[in-house]
Amino acid sequence: MTNDENPKMSQQDWMLMHRVASGDEDAVEELYDRFGALVFKVSRQLMPTRAEAEDAVQEIFVRLWQTADRYDPRRAKLVTWVMLIARRHLIDRMRRSAVRPTPATLEGDPSGSTTDRSPDNPPQDAERNAELLSRIAELPELQRTVIERAYLQGFTLREISEQLDAPLGTVKSALSRGLNRLRERAKKDWAG
Amino acid sequence: MTSPTAMTRDELLEFAALDSYGLLDEYEAALYSRAFHQATPSLQRDVLELQAQIAADETLLPKDEPSEELRTRVLRAVNLAIEQDTPTPLASIGRDVAARNNANNRQAAHTDASSGSFIRFLNANFFWRAATFLLAGVVIAMAYVLTDAAGQHDRLTMAAIQSDVEQVEQLVGPTLRTYLADAATQRVVFTSDNSDTAVWATLMVREGDRKALLIAEGLSPRDDDRPYTLQVRDDEGRVHQIASIDGRSQLLGTRVEVDLLAYGANATWEITSPDGVVLTGTMV
Numbered sequence: 223m224t225n226d227e228n229p230k231m232s233q234q235d236w237m238l239m240h241r242v243a244s245g246d247e248d249a250v251e252e253l254y255d256r257f258g259a260l261v262f263k264v265s266r267q268l269m270p271t272r273a274e275a276e277d278a279v280q281e282i283f284v285r286l287w288q289t290a291d292r293y294d295p296r297r298a299k300l301v302t303w304v305m306l307i308a309r310r311h312l313i314d315r316m317r318r319s320a321v322r323p324t325p326a327t328l329e330g331d332p333s334g335s336t337t338d339r340s341p342d343n344p345p346q347d348a349e350r351n352a353e354l355l356s357r358i359a360e361l362p363e364l365q366r367t368v369i370e371r372a373y374l375q376g377f378t379l380r381e382i383s384e385q386l387d388a389p390l391g392t393v394k395s396a397l398s399r400g401l402n403r404l405r406e407r408a409k410k411d412w413a414g
Numbered sequence: 415m416t417s418p419t420a421m422t423r424d425e426l427l428e429f430a431a432l433d434s435y436g437l438l439d440e441y442e443a444a445l446y447s448r449a450f451h452q453a454t455p456s457l458q459r460d461v462l463e464l465q466a467q468i469a470a471d472e473t474l475l476p477k478d479e480p481s482e483e484l485r486t487r488v489l490r491a492v493n494l495a496i497e498q499d500t501p502t503p504l505a506s507i508g509r510d511v512a513a514r515n516n517a518n519n520r521q522a523a524h525t526d527a528s529s530g531s532f533i534r535f536l537n538a539n540f541f542w543r544a545a546t547f548l549l550a551g552v553v554i555a556m557a558y559v560l561t562d563a564a565g566q567h568d569r570l571t572m573a574a575i576q577s578d579v580e581q582v583e584q585l586v587g588p589t590l591r592t593y594l595a596d597a598a599t600q601r602v603v604f605t606s607d608n609s610d611t612a613v614w615a616t617l618m619v620r621e622g623d624r625k626a627l628l629i630a631e632g633l634s635p636r637d638d639d640r641p642y643t644l645q646v647r648d649d650e651g652r653v654h655q656i657a658s659i660d661g662r663s664q665l666l667g668t669r670v671e672v673d674l675l676a677y678g679a680n681a682t683w684e685i686t687s688p689d690g691v692v693l694t695g696t697m698v
Contacts, residue, residue, distance in 0.1 A: 245496040247489070254488055262480035263472060276484050280491040287492050297450070299462055302434055305469035309436030354474055378439045379432075380679070398428045401435065408473030 232295035239300070243290035254283060257304045264305065267351060268312045268374070278315060282308045316376035357404055364388075365400030372397050421449040423457060427464060434465040440697050441679040444600055448621060448675065586629050586667025593618040593627050600674050602683045604630075604693035615685055615693055617644070619674050628659065628668045635661040636687065643686045644670065649678030659685070 241249035261282055265275040286307055293303050351374075358366050367386065371377045379397065383390045421429065429446040432438055438446060450461060593599050604615040615630035633642055641658040648654065654677065657670040674697060683695030 245499070247493060247496075250492050251489060254485060258485060258488065259480055260470070260472065260475075262484065263475040263478065266476045266478045267474075272478070276480075276487070279480070279484060280488050283488045283492050284495045287495060299466040299469075302462070302465040302469040306434060306436055313436055351476060354476075372437050373435065379437060379442070380439060394428070394432065397437065398431055401431065404474055405468070405471060408471075411473075 232299070235300040236293065236295050239290040239293040242287055245287075250283070250287065253286065253304075257301065258283075260301070261304065261308045264308055265312060267354070268316060268376070278312055281315075282311050285311055313376040354404075357407055358400075360407075361400050361403060364392075364396045365403070368393055368397045369400045369404070373401065420452055421445075426450065426453060426457065426461060430461045430465050431468055434468040439679075441675070444621075444697070445675055447598070451621065586665055587627065587669060589625075589627060589669070590629075590667065593620065598622070600697065602674065602695040602697050604683065604685055604695040606693050613693060615695075617670075617672070617683070617695065619672055624671055624673050626670045626672045628657065628670055629665065630659065630668075630685070630693075631665045632663060633659065633661045633666065633685070633692070634663045638688070640688050642692065644668075645684050645686060646672075646677050647682040647684070648676075649680050 238249055238252060242253055258279070262275065262279050265278040265282070266272065269275040269278050286304060289307060293300070298306070358369055361369065364386075368382055371382045371385070372379060377385070379390060379393050382388075383393045386393065426446075426449050429438065429442070429449065433443065433446050450458060453461065598621045600619045600621055602617040602619075604617070606613050613630070613632035615628060615633070617626055617628045619626040628644060641660050643658055644656040646654050646656060656672050657668060659666070659668050683697070684691050685693040685695070
């Protein structure tokens with residue numbers, strides 16, 4: 223995915239986004255074909271239903287078109303830019319919805335206290351974050367709490383700091399360390 | 415509060431990781447942005463690499479795959495948005511209205527050709543109305559520019575730049591365009607608690623050299639001729655005066671120097687008159 227290791231690739235990415243900004247349909251297709259699956263997966267992780275995830279993907283690609291002329295390859299590789307736009311949009315969507323997913327609803331537990339109980343939820347919803355949540359459960363308590371609230375529920379670090387009555391730096395470090403640990407652990411599992 | 419001083423390598427990488435997850439708020443993101451600019455090219459490359467690895471990492475994501483139908487829906491939605499997009503020459507709204515006014519004025523002049531003073535009145539009136547409509551167009555564009563933190567603004571910025579910014583620059587100063595066109599420009603948007611007053615302002619700060627342009631409209635000249643003050647209350651409640659501003663009802667531009675990050679994440683930005691706070695600002 224990160225095939226933009228060299229200046230030529232960066233230039234090509236910049237050109238691609240330039241074409242997207244100008245409304246070039248082929249460029250939009252290319253952008254979707256490169257990043258659509260990734261954007262869908264992160265949407266699937268954070269949205270309570272598949273239908274909402276698909277709606278979010280649509281909105282994110284419209285957003286990518288709207289912001290394409292701001293892409294600067296000196297500041298971020300294209301995959302970073304795309305995923306940043308996607309995550310920010312999803313976090314905004316969660317904040318707007320007022321009801322944020324709890325770990326229970328993220329796992330699809332029917333006893334969950336918030337959303338995801340609509341009859342149109344397909345059965346696979348129940349498993350979509352199960353693996354991630356089981357890994358999170360193995361983390362130290364603070365890291366676990368901070369990751370659930372920031373990464374999965376869209377709270378800002380400052381909000382979490384206030385909720386936990388913990389210094390912002392502590393929350394930030396716990397989040398960073400926890401995410402690193404999760405990624406390392408997941409990579410090992412994938413490799414194994 | 416995180417210090418706005420330079421970051422160590424580890425701190426920068428920590429920020430970079432959180433940034434790539436979209437987990438930094440505006441203040442933290444601005445801190446990170448500055449630290450990134452100040453980092454060595456080698457460290458910048460490491461940051462870009464780390465962020466790309468995180469962004470592309472699917473190990474923490476569900477394994478669901480999108481349907482082929484979703485591809486069709488997404489492309490259709492984007493194409494529809496493109497078709498509906500009218501990168502309006504917003505500033506030209508004033509010109510169209512002005513042209514209509516001009517025609518009306520000429521008609522009025524014909525109906526009362528004997529009155530030279532009336533024609534002069536119409537011409538003078540036309541000038542101000544045209545200027546007002548022109549400014550209204552640009553102000554609308556600016557309002558979008560300054561309030562849409564997420565980014566729709568650049569298209570509107572370009573629409574504004576395409577047409578009559580030169581005329582606005584005569585009012586607010588020749589550097590307006592450089593701030594509008596710079597995606598790294600940081601902004602503080604000022605609003606009034608009093609919905610009856612048509613006053614607004616924005617402070618645009620260039621990240622690189624901390625030069626800033628304050629644009630305001632509706633800060634009427636005071637009877638006592640005393641100026642307004644741009645100031646900031648830092649996290650500990652101390653007030654720092656940034657600049658004095660002479661009132662002007664129309665659009666005004668004032669150049670100042672300011673370090674947006676020096677006063678803490680909870681700093682409060684204000685434009686005050688001797689009677690109290692007129693506008694309060696939020697970093698967007």
